[in-house]
Amino acid sequence: MQILPGPQQKLPRYMKKLTNFISQRVEMHQESFDLNCPRDFIDCFLAKKEQEKTNPASEFFHENLVGTILSLFFAGTDTTGNTIRQGLLVLLRYPEMAANIQEEIERVIGSNRSPSYEDRNQMPYTEAFISETQRFLDISPVAAPHMVTQEAHFRGFTIPKGTTVIPFLSSIMKSSKYYETPRKFNPGHFLDENGAFKKVEAFLPFGAGKRACPGEGMARMEIFVFLTTLLQNFHLKTPKQREEIDIAPEVESNGHAPRHYQLCVVPR
Template identity: 65%
Template sequence: MDLPGVVSFFLAFCIAGLLILLLWRRPSSRAELPPGPTPLPLVGNLFQVNVQNIIQSLFRLQEQYGPVFTIYTGSQPTVVLCGYQAVKEALVDHAENFSGRAPMPILDKKFSDYGVVFTNGERWRQLRRFSLMTLRNFGMGKRSIEERIQEEVQFLVEELKKTEGHFFDPTVPLSHVTSNVICSVVFGNRFEYEDKEFIALLGLIQKIIVLLSSPWAQLSNYSPRLMQMFPSPLRKLAVYMDELKDFISRRIQTHRDSFDPNCPRDFIDCFLTKMEQERENPASEFLEENLTVTVLNLFFAGTVSVSSTMQYGILLLLRYPEIEAKIQAEIDQVIGRSRSPSMEDRTKMPYTDAVIHEIVRFADFSPVGVPHVVTSDTHFRGYIIPKGTTVLTFLTSVLQDPQHFETPRKFNPGHFLDENGAFKKSEAFLPFSAGKRVCLGEALARMELFLFLTTLLQNFSLGTLQDREEINILPITGSAGKFPQPYQLRVVPR
């Protein structure tokens, strides 16, 4: 290379270095944040966090830096909370400070700026208050949510009888049953399992889950601007989300065409009623965009979490047939086989209740939760977390906290049983998070899991192709999620 070329290269190198330094704007209060690995310009701690297995990376960093540490996503700090005590102190003891929701770079603003999950301030308060009230008092004199679940699980029983003892992948029927429950709540009707629109809808949700669980999604959260420069499968995410939104918009219009404010049929009707009541209120958040995205929030979450947990639960019962047998004995003693299980039965079935809790703990369907953001400068454990800082609650470290669970990495229903065999609560059982942002659908999910599992085992015994000892119950760990190993199931009528 000649001298002018060397000079040009040197100048270009200096300019690039200067630009990097200008772009790397460290917060002035960085010294007061919790400790953590040293970040690099532009990419932050990308090389210290394995985007293909964030869970493992966070455990490693927890061992090195303790229960509260800081990592950088690009130039922005993220405080990570590990273990029950740290998470509880933040979300419960300092509930208001940690009640904000962090922005999601991979979501279009028409999804992140509306609805009940990702919004903040007055919009979030109004929508959450309304959604909780509607879900709790759902029906307005109509059928209760429990009755809807009982009805849907009977459709599942009939569907499983059609397998006639053959092996099948349980993913599809379990997705159908959980999705139909939330469809009944928000749309007022269920879908037949063979309905092509329903099948396409569930396929759409599966595609979205795959993308959100991919390393591309985590890379986008780390460096959203940088990732926009490269071709990525995430470009399809906006297309899939728009298709889901269009489906919901069509259902809302169908409701409008037959709307009777004196006889609300479901969540959409209740929201439409509220829109009419607050038509003249300029501060009202009961708007079309919020209706659409709130329904999308409920529909998506209600379909995914319980379905995945049930799939994992059945796999665990296949691995431990003695646990299946004990549950069936308790079912026979308390419920019998002539009536459907009800939520009143749960208090009389401590072993079944303990197994369901342990399934949820072990399945760990939301390992890192949905990111929070602090709403003001917050003093926490001797550090200062500046307003607007993203906070990650590492829920896996809570559900596997060795101070609260004797064998945290193993499946053990004894975690929720006392020495007399009675059900024992654990304060570290926080799969739905805690505080002001606790999952809206927690009560519904708990109800579904109990009624689904007891009805399934009341009617069937479970079988598998594999030897029980060879069944792998370790999860498939994606970039930020955990999924059960695929398996084939056979159900035999009892």
């Protein structure tokens, strides 16, 4: 890839600029760091680094901090943004779903304050809609490679220690065993008979196993806050007739992505 011409040649340059930016932010935090008053993730990492400074096996060192923040920027921005884009596209196709979310926003949050991630506990339909958006988009059909740390037995097969295993998430995210209409968008997959949010064991948008996506918590928070803030303040419109809107994700080289569309927001 370093020899072939193409847009991939820009990636190392962008990564270096981003790494330098992160390093500068870390240095700024170190200059004003207060152990008793952590402001964000960097400060919490620095506090743990200080706590384990006498531990030679500690994982809390400068390079790991920069690498972790880089992963959050690089891995989380595209996937979170695409999930929100897919959700907005679905709401254009099904305005009744937008009305249901806005009803929960009015009842739980109102219009005098910004949404908080804690609000989700009282907004089961919104939570179900977001989960169904992630399931339907299936942005990463194949999870990151894992390594078996000890010999394992699975469905009659023996997997030796050290074997690389790559989970195929689509096989369970689109399974009729767990979802009534796996090929159709249906928030009801995550709602029980009483309208309460229910967890589904086959819901694995962030990967499988103990080494799933480290940014899962942040991604869930971002999607919820961004989506509810938009719907709290705006109605969604599009030049197309709703029947013309295709919500099926497009296949890309490394996964799925929402289709391109035009969106107009009208103040409520």
